[in-house]
Amino acid sequence: MSAHLRRALKEPMGDFARHIPTAKPQPVKKTSQKKRAHGALKIGITVGALVLALIGIFVVLRDVYQTESDHFEVVPTIVDRSVEEAKLKAENFGFAFDIQDYENNDTVASGDIILQSPEGGTKARLGTTIYGIVSLGPAAPLVPDLLGLSPDEARHALEESGLVLGSVSYRVSEVAIGYVCAQSIPPDTETTNGQTIDIVISASSETTFDMxxxxxxxxxxxxxxxxxxxxxxxxxxxxxxxxxxxxxxxxxxxxxxxxxxxxxxxxxxxxxxxxxxxxxxxxxxxxxxxxxxxxxxxxxxxxxxxxxxxxxxxxxxxxxxxxxxxxxxxxxxxxxxxxxxxxxxxxxxxxxxxxxxxxx
Missing domain, CATH: 3.30.10.20 (Trypsin Inhibitor V; Chain A)
Incomplete structure (x- = not known):
């Protein structure tokens, strides 16, 4: 040991004088193959689950749509048909029919359908009730008040109401001579189109002659x-x-x-x-x-x-x-x-x- 000491004193800068430890290399951490495989597996499972879920939703929606489509049908047109015809046609297409209301109409015959809901040509669920408005025919005209009118004025008033002037007779009355003093159907009476209304003209004598x-x-x-x-x-x-x-x-x-x-x-x-x-x-x-x-x-x-x-x-x-x-x-x-x-x-x-x- 003394020999080593003497040598160190003689060569203070020499390698013998000091000891430089060599750093140990740090071991490189390696990813575990097992862990990497495990992570990839989890991702794959997740993606697969999402894909399966989407496929499942698609299949369910498709089935629902097909099921719904299978229960819908085009609504038949029943306008201008009688109530019996409308009911029969609705049932033949898988629908029901019911009367919603009655209305007067100048163009649709009495007893026929004026309007329907749902409208013809649209789609509705089978079994849906088709509601129809039934025509009562033209509105019943009211007989106008002809009292005090001249025969010509009375005729025009009747024509404007869709009525017809019938026979014209004469009698003595308190109404001014030459004007209507009576009519066969009272004013404001509901009647039918083309109804004939007779009138009586006030006169001083009931003996008449041809104009x-x-x-x-x-x-x-x-x-x-x-x-x-x-x-x-x-x-x-x-x-x-x-x-x-x-x-x-x-x-x-x-x-x-x-x-x-x-x-x-x-x-x-x-x-x-x-x-x-x-x-x-x-x-x-x-x-x-x-x-x-x-x-x-x-x-x-x-x-x-x-x-x-x-x-x-x-x-x-x-x-x-x-x-x-x-x-x-x-x-x-x-x-x-x-x-x-x-x-x-x-x-x-x-x-x-x-x-x-x-x-x-």
């Missing part, structure tokens, strides 16, 4: 005919027409052959417009109780001893207080003349107006 043909001749000749036939309630209106010459009567009411009385109102329509040298501004204020009230203003005229009324104004007015009516009328004579205002056939007012020469 003569009073058209296709100049007004003066027609007035002579009516004078000879003893008519005493004549109205003349003027209107343009391209079928006859000016001054010729081309419409009459009542029509030829109608049973009439001397006091029956006769309406003549003359082509053109009279040209007279004198004029007056006519003005009235009238209270109208209901919209649609018919107003007529006339100027009494005389021809060859026959009195008649020339219509200056006619129209339907809206409801209101002191509704104004104003226009310019003409006359064949100068001076003061009486003008008469009628409302729904009843005389309302008489008033004098002064006719003067037209300004040149």
């Amino acid at each position: 003569p043909h009073a058209m296709d001749l100049p007004l003066n000749l027609i007035l002579d005919q009516l004078r000879i036939a003893s008519f005493n309630n004549i109205y003349v209106r003027y209107a343009e027409s391209d079928i006859v010459e000016d001054g010729v009567v081309y419409l009459q009411d009542p029509l030829p052959g109608t049973q009439v009385l001397p006091e029956t109102p006769v309406m003549l329509t003359v082509c053109g417009k009279p040209v007279y040298p004198y004029q007056a501004d006519i003005a009235f204020n009238i209270s109208i109780d209901s919209s649609g009230t018919k107003v007529m203003i006339v100027l009494p005229e005389t021809y060859n001893g026959l009195s008649y009324n020339r219509i200056l104004f006619e129209g339907a007015l809206e409801k209101g207080e002191k509704v104004p009516i104003s226009f310019t009328a003409t006359s064949d004579v100068e001076g003061t003349r009486e003008v008469i205002l009628y409302s729904d056939g009843a005389e309302v007012k008489r008033q004098d107006f002064t006719f003067i020469a037209k300004e040149s």
Whole structure:
């Protein structure tokens, strides 16, 4: 040991003087093959489970869809079929049928289906109830109130309601002569389309005769005919027409052959417009109780001893207080003349107006 000491003192920098331990190499950790295999197995199992789950869900949904599809069917169309036909057709397709409601309909026959729910052509589950609305046919028209109307007005009122004017008879009554005083079916009664309604016209006598043909001749000749036939309630209106010459009567009411009385109102329509040298501004204020009230203003005229009324104004007015009516009328004579205002056939007012020469 002393020899080693002496050597170390002589060679202090030599390798003999110090001992440098050699570091031991660290062993490299190696992944366990067993652990790696175990992790891959877990991932594989997880992925497989997810795939199987997705496949299972797909299969279940497919089965459910197929099952649902197997229980659905196209709904048949039962509109325009009778209730019995609709029920039979619904059952043949695997559905039930029931009536939901009844409604009036102008195009679908009574007893047939107007609408259905679900609609035809759509899909619904087998066994679903198809509900139908059944037609009651056209709505039953109400008989209009004809009292106080002229025969022509009564006919128009019936036609607008889908009804037909039947026989026209006459009797003495308190209603103004020449107007309806009775009707065969009371007003506001429900009836059927095409129903015939008979009317009775108020008259001073029940002895009637045929209305003569009073058209296709100049007004003066027609007035002579009516004078000879003893008519005493004549109205003349003027209107343009391209079928006859000016001054010729081309419409009459009542029509030829109608049973009439001397006091029956006769309406003549003359082509053109009279040209007279004198004029007056006519003005009235009238209270109208209901919209649609018919107003007529006339100027009494005389021809060859026959009195008649020339219509200056006619129209339907809206409801209101002191509704104004104003226009310019003409006359064949100068001076003061009486003008008469009628409302729904009843005389309302008489008033004098002064006719003067037209300004040149």
